[in-house]
Amino acid sequence: METIKLIYPVEGGDLIEAGEASSKMKLTLKKLGLPQDIIRKASICMYEGEINMVIHADGGQAEVEVDMNQITIRMIDSGPGIPDVEKAMQEGFSTAGPTARELGFGAGMGLPNMKRYSDDLTIDTTVGKGTTVTVIIKIPQ
């Protein structure tokens, strides 16, 4: 399989509509014929990343690369950055506001879930400049 690159803009502002990019990626991964388990993991990671991006950074861009070995998802935003990454990785810690909570999010599970469902997670963040969260999901051979 050649490396496939996919780019999905993530609109900011409207949390009710968030998730469209993840839905589109899931459909594409299905068309590529990847195993259902792998698609599920990638979809959950991307969805959590997308929700985070809308809540905290007013949107951004998702870049997805698929090759025969792995799926790499990069969630790139120009938001406020994460001041304390260690704290952000703790289950239950959240700075999300009431709107996110009303919709069933803001439980402090976003980044921990991305870690749970991926084989590797890295966070590159600068306060005041933005954050790139990269997850890798390996495809069993």
Added chain:
Amino acid sequence: MRLGEIAKILDATVIYGKDLLDRDAASACGSDFMSDVLAYVKKQAVLLTGLVNPQVIRTADMTDIICVTFVRGKHPTPEIVELARARDIVLLSSDKRMYEACGLLYSNGLRG
């Protein structure tokens, strides 16, 4: 457990998916917190929730949930039904409260 049996046990109305009730659910999950659903739900599950918004359907889609049951008599808007229809996710609505609905399914053999 077949979705049709779940609808019967919960005395639920089928909002979408009357022709999909022969599908088999392997597990169930009850929560109003989509973050928890994303963390803990197993494959081919039924979600019971009192939360009604489009993110419930998107969460179900991402986690391969096959049926969403709205408890406490909640009903989704036409937009939410359309999202579920496009993803072939069965929608049920039951007047039962979350605790009772989960208890009924569990005692009839559907585990979490």
